[in-house]
Amino acid sequence: MKTIRLLYPDFLSGGLDEYYFGAQLLCLIVPPNDDQPLIRVPISAPNDEKKPVKDGIYARDEVEAGVKSALNLIERENPDKIITIGGNCIVSLAPFDYLHGKYGDTGIIWLDAHPDVSTPQDGYAYVHAMVLGTLLGQGDAGLRALMKNGAFEPQNLLYVGLQGLHDYQERYLNKLGVKFKIQDKNFIPHAEIAAFCAKFKRVLIHLDTTVLDAAFFHSTYFVNPELTGDGGGRMKMNELKEILRLINQSCDVSALSIAEYLPFDEFRLRRTLEVRIYLSDAEPDLDGFCVDLSSNLNPNLAR
Secondary structure, eight states, rough: EEEEEEEEEOTTTTTOOOHHHHHHHHHHSEEEEEEEEEEEOOOOOOOOOOOOEETTTETTHHHHHHHHHHHHHHHHHOSEEEEEEESSSSGEEEEEEEEHHSSSSSEEEEEEESSOOOOGTTTOOOOTTTTHHHEEEEEHHHHHHHHOOOOOOOGGEEEEEEOOHHHHHHHHHHHTOOOOOOOOOOOHHHHHHHHHOOOOOOOEEEEEGGGBBBOOOSGGHHHHHHOOSSOOOOOOOHHHHHHHHHHHSSSEEEEEEOOOOOHHHHHHHHHHHOOOOOOOOSSSGGGGGOOOTTTTTTTBOOO
């Protein structure tokens, strides 16, 4: 049984440089396992260059190239299970499509405050809000064309932690036949999660940190007062741990994607430490005091 770790620091699909840095840092946070080789999707580091919106999608060419690269790397490795370290939510597209093709009978548990079923026609250009709609065979034709296997059926999806929806999102899910519950007061009961797991031989987990309550977890989008967007989640870390343990005990988990980790304070500190520091009146060795954001934070994890 081969498990790989896929480091996929896509940031363009969400429009924030912090996604790139967050993926590198998350690579250090995920508990180590020498039996799980780390495979890196080649994503160029942020450089403040603005990308065009093409057919309603920001940085379409770069985003699609990243998905293709991820799929090619996964197929080369031919893993049985995949832990994906993102990056934003687009990072689940390639591994979920691959595992669906490998096993067929797979369910998706989407731990997220948002449904991720938007389309370019909804007026939002960032693909991280479109990934689940793509996996369900809907939305943008260019994104759907990246998939090499069939779409997931609506009944193969369980939302956990879903918060309030826009009207267009609710209409979309109802039209598609997706069963969902708004969990702004109570989360899906554990028995319901276990019953869903029992329907499938294998389950794929997508974990978006926006499912967590920003009052208690401070590395998520909604903790940053400079940003605007739909409401964040309500889940606390101990609740998330219990849900993940329950899923792991109830079925064979073949994928775990961790997405939308945004360590804003650590990112600002990193940027602050990039300044050149003069310790004496002597001419400084400038190269010795400048930290490169694109440098490999953990070279020992590479294959």
